[in-house]
Amino acid sequence: MSRCHNLARFQKKVLATVVLGSMIASTNLIAQNLEELKHVAISDIDDNAKLVQEMVDSVFSFAEPGFQEFETSRYITDILAENGFTIEMGAAGIPTAWTATWGDSGPKIGLGSDIDALLGLSQKPGFATIEPLIPGAPGHGEGHNSGMPAIVAAALAVKGIMEAHDIEGQLMIWPGVAEELLATKAFFVRDGMFDDVDANIFTHVSRDLSTSWGPSGGNGMVSVEYTFHGKTAHGAGSPWSGRSALDAVEIMNYAWNMRREHLPLTQRSHYIISNGGGQPNIVPGEASVWYYFRDTTFEGVRNLFDIGNTISEAAAQATETTVERRILGYAAPQHANKPMAEAAYENFKMVGLPEWTEDDKAFAQAVKRENTVSFVSYVDPEEEEDLLVTELSPLSTPETRGPSMGGGSDDIGDIMWNVPTITIRYPSNVPNTIGHHVTAAMAMATPIAHKGAVNGAKAVALTVLDLLMDPDLLNEARDYFENVQLQGQNYEPVIGPDDQPAIHLNKEIMDQMRPLMREYYYDPEQYDSYLEQLGIDYPPQS
Numbered sequence: 001m002s003r004c005h006n007l008a009r010f011q012k013k014v015l016a017t018v019v020l021g022s023m024i025a026s027t028n029l030i031a032q033n034l035e036e037l038k039h040v041a042i043s044d045i046d047d048n049a050k051l052v053q054e055m056v057d058s059v060f061s062f063a064e065p066g067f068q069e070f071e072t073s074r075y076i077t078d079i080l081a082e083n084g085f086t087i088e089m090g091a092a093g094i095p096t097a098w099t100a101t102w103g104d105s106g107p108k109i110g111l112g113s114d115i116d117a118l119l120g121l122s123q124k125p126g127f128a129t130i131e132p133l134i135p136g137a138p139g140h141g142e143g144h145n146s147g148m149p150a151i152v153a154a155a156l157a158v159k160g161i162m163e164a165h166d167i168e169g170q171l172m173i174w175p176g177v178a179e180e181l182l183a184t185k186a187f188f189v190r191d192g193m194f195d196d197v198d199a200n201i202f203t204h205v206s207r208d209l210s211t212s213w214g215p216s217g218g219n220g221m222v223s224v225e226y227t228f229h230g231k232t233a234h235g236a237g238s239p240w241s242g243r244s245a246l247d248a249v250e251i252m253n254y255a256w257n258m259r260r261e262h263l264p265l266t267q268r269s270h271y272i273i274s275n276g277g278g279q280p281n282i283v284p285g286e287a288s289v290w291y292y293f294r295d296t297t298f299e300g301v302r303n304l305f306d307i308g309n310t311i312s313e314a315a316a317q318a319t320e321t322t323v324e325r326r327i328l329g330y331a332a333p334q335h336a337n338k339p340m341a342e343a344a345y346e347n348f349k350m351v352g353l354p355e356w357t358e359d360d361k362a363f364a365q366a367v368k369r370e371n372t373v374s375f376v377s378y379v380d381p382e383e384e385e386d387l388l389v390t391e392l393s394p395l396s397t398p399e400t401r402g403p404s405m406g407g408g409s410d411d412i413g414d415i416m417w418n419v420p421t422i423t424i425r426y427p428s429n430v431p432n433t434i435g436h437h438v439t440a441a442m443a444m445a446t447p448i449a450h451k452g453a454v455n456g457a458k459a460v461a462l463t464v465l466d467l468l469m470d471p472d473l474l475n476e477a478r479d480y481f482e483n484v485q486l487q488g489q490n491y492e493p494v495i496g497p498d499d500q501p502a503i504h505l506n507k508e509i510m511d512q513m514r515p516l517m518r519e520y521y522y523d524p525e526q527y528d529s530y531l532e533q534l535g536i537d538y539p540p541q542s
């Protein structure tokens with residue numbers, strides 16, 4: 001109560017000072033007021049830690065891969081609707097995408113995080129050994145179950161403060177649907193989702209609380225499936241009558257692998273044969289290969305795409321088949337906003353890192369011990385120091401990072417080229433697990449993930465308050481975006497007006513898996529935590 005009273009007093013003082021015309025004093029009071037409000041946000045988010053745990057555990061248990069996030073989206077939008085947000089489902093024509101907005105005037109701040117799981121990475125949480133919850137089912141092997149809980153907790157705290165203190169502004173929450181397929185954010189942008197957004201904060205699970213600015217090493221990428229059409233025939237009786245689409249796929253892959261040697265060192269490319277035919281005695285009449293082509297620049301990605309297309313046509317010619325292609329996803333190279341990253345970093349100092357218990361440390365050590373292969377390039381397996389991060393690392397800048405040799409991608413890049421954006425990473429996972437592997441799922445419904453998401457929520461909330469209450473920051477962010485970031489480079493995605501989101505992906509596997517997975521959905525009414533529901537000791541008793 002006294003806290004609220006103090007804040008009301010600050011507001012009155014600011015008003016009184018403005019009336020008196022003393023602008024300098026008023027600026028100081030706004031700063032003081034902002035500092036006070038940040039403490040309120042931190043305390044409100046701590047008070048909401050139970051909801052964060054429930055959201056992290058629930059989304060972990062839903063474990064839905066890209067374009068199948070029906071349960072996750074229903075669950076999160078229900079919470080937001082109950083809290084006064086207006087929900088619009090089906091954003092950009094994608095059934096599991098949505099926006100949740102609140103407020104009707106003032107600066108509009110976008111808040112997003114990825115929500116999808118990965119195929120085949122089902123894992124019992126709190127186990128330091130590989131232990132699928134449901135063999136063959138998807139799992140949160142990248143920790144995308146924790147990001148939206150952090151965003152929701154941040155938004156609820158900020159909304160409460162805006163209402164209590166008549167702070168003008170609008171919040172728009174949006175989900176990173178099918179991020180693992182890099183398949184939606186370019187469509188969100190094309191559909192105009194960010195046209196009236198002034199700044200955007202994205203969150204991603206990590207080992208520590210961090211952010212960066214500038215070209216941040218997130219590769220651009222195009223995801224494209226080539227489908228060859230040939231002619232079936234009896235594989236032994238009359239093979240000369242057939243034209244093998246699988247032959248074309250193999251020639252394409254061979255040619256691409258030869259060509260790799262003569263591509264820039266920054267490129268990364270990988271493929272799977274998504275359709276290799278039916279059975280050996282039928283010459284495959286149809287076959288498909290699905291490529292991800294990545295590089296650090298817009299031009300680099302387009303170059304790889306052009307080479308892939310040429311090779312696909314050559315493979316079709318060589319086999320007397322035909323080829324068609326479909327773009328399944330796209331991600332722009334990432335570039336994060338400098339003034340926003342610097343403001344966020346100042347907030348990290350105020351938020352600090354979570355307090356890890358002896359149990360958390362023991363679990364992190366168990367994960368490391370059981371999975372030494374995961375830590376090969378990063379951590380000496382003999383080292384006994386605490387794995388969980390307890391100190392802030394420096395703000396990541398182009399100077400501290402050095403030249404990028406590329407790596408993974410996130411289609412947040414597309415949003416970054418349309419509105420000033422940063423990614424805030426928060427410490428919900430054990431450091432140095434292998435991404436896209438079950439080791440990265442082990443901690444994701446344990447107190448490590450819960451505390452990390454609470455920590456991330458605070459960092460997001462404080463930075464939103466900066467954006468709403470410090471008009472200089474929004475102006476500086478816009479200035480950097482227009483006069484630094486967009487100088488010399490423009491947003492040039494490979495997707496065109498006719499490309500459509502690949503919403504068919506993962507439907508078949510989920511039709512098969514969802515009934516089995518439903519049995520394991522977290523029930524927060526009955527169990528204090530998902531670990532409790534599953535009867536798992538934390539840390540593991542060994």
Ligand SMILES: [Zn+2]
Nearest residue numbers: 114142179204
């Ligand atoms: Zn991710």
